Amino acid sequence: xxxxxxxxxxxxxxxxxxxxxxxxxxxxxxxxxxxxxxxxxxxxxxxxxxxxxxxxxxxxxxxxxxxxxxxxxxxxxxxxxxxxxxxxxxxxxxxxxxxxxxxxxxxxxxxxxxxxxxxxxxxxxxxxxxxxxxxxxxxxxxxxxxxxxxxxxxxxxxxxxxxxxxxxxxxxxxxxxxxxxxxxxxxxxxxxxxxxxxxxxxxxxxxxxxxxxxxxxxxxxxxxxxxxxxxxx
Numbered sequence: 001x002x003x004x005x006x007x008x009x010x011x012x013x014x015x016x017x018x019x020x021x022x023x024x025x026x027x028x029x030x031x032x033x034x035x036x037x038x039x040x041x042x043x044x045x046x047x048x049x050x051x052x053x054x055x056x057x058x059x060x061x062x063x064x065x066x067x068x069x070x071x072x073x074x075x076x077x078x079x080x081x082x083x084x085x086x087x088x089x090x091x092x093x094x095x096x097x098x099x100x101x102x103x104x105x106x107x108x109x110x111x112x113x114x115x116x117x118x119x120x121x122x123x124x125x126x127x128x129x130x131x132x133x134x135x136x137x138x139x140x141x142x143x144x145x146x147x148x149x150x151x152x153x154x155x156x157x158x159x160x161x162x163x164x165x166x167x168x169x170x171x172x173x174x175x176x177x178x179x180x181x182x183x184x185x186x187x188x189x190x191x192x193x194x195x196x197x198x199x200x201x202x203x204x205x206x207x208x209x210x211x212x213x214x215x216x217x218x219x220x221x222x223x224x225x226x227x228x229x230x231x232x233x
Contacts, residue, residue: 009128012189013083016060019186020086024061026183030172034220041219042119042150043067045228051075052116055140057105058082058123062091064150065098068119081105106133110140117141121150125193131206138210141231147212149203149227152194156222164223168194200225 019026027035042064048054050073056065059080068078080100082088091100103109105120105127118137127133137147155161155168169191177184198206204214204227212229219226 009083012126015186015189016084017086019183020061020084020090022183023087023090024063026176026187030175030187038150038219038224038226039064039067039121041217042121042148042226043071045146045217045226046071046117046119046148047146048072048076048117053077053114054079054117054119055108055110055115056080057118057120057137058126059091059100060084060087060121060123062088062095062098062100064119064121065091065100066095068117069095069097081108106136108136108140112139113142115140115142115145117146117148119148119150122152124149124151125197131210134207134210138212138231143231143233145231147207147227147229147231149225149229151197151203151225151227153200153218153223153225154195154197156199160221164221165195200227203227 046054046068048068048071052072053076054068054072056068056078059065059082062080065078065080072078078098080091080098081103083102083104085102088100088102106129118141124130141147155165173184173187173191176187200216200218204216207214207227207229211232213232214227214229217226218224
């Protein structure tokens with residue numbers, strides 16, 4: 001990471017540390033409990049088999065990593081990586097069977113072509129250098145391995161999407177702020193990053209340029225996109 005990238009990354013880390021305690025409850029409330037179905041679908045699409053190894057990046061409190069355990073089984077290995085110590089503290093208490101590691105997604109410690117699947121849920125838009133992070137994920141995936149990206153899609157045109165944009169940028173920060181001003185700032189950040197994130201077709205093109213074959217699935221009226229990217233040879 002360059003010096004110019006370190007400052008925004010540190011601010012993002014501090015923000016996630018600050019909101020860690022109420023993070024899961026807020027997400028469940030604001031998604032009307034749909035977040036569980038989204039994570040389960042992402043874990044399914046990782047294509048894991050018993051005994052295989054999976055990385056869950058930007059793992060947060062470890063909920064998506066937990067979903068992966070059902071597919072790797074006791075003979076497999078699930079590793080969760082995040083840069084927020086407060087988030088990882090919650091994750092370790094919740095799921096002692098997973099190795100949770102404080103780390104930088106752009107500098108993974110895994111060797112080349114050593115991982116069967118990678119998941120990243122609602123974390124890609126927080127990375128200061130998306131291209132570098134995706135190339136690092138490509139490096140550690142084995143040929144044929146899958147990268148599954150679960151992310152909010154930017155609102156499109158239409159009345160429904162205007163309502164969603166209002167909910168995202170006004171309602172969520174206001175409700176979160178009733179408890180804590182820091183949470184209001186976090187949800188304003190969420191709205192800004194969602195709206196600045198590439199549309200699903202643009203992210204698919206970026207992944208293809210790196211060397212993945214990509215399929216895209218949109219869920220819940222299109223507000224969430226699931227990219228399944230398989231590493232070519």
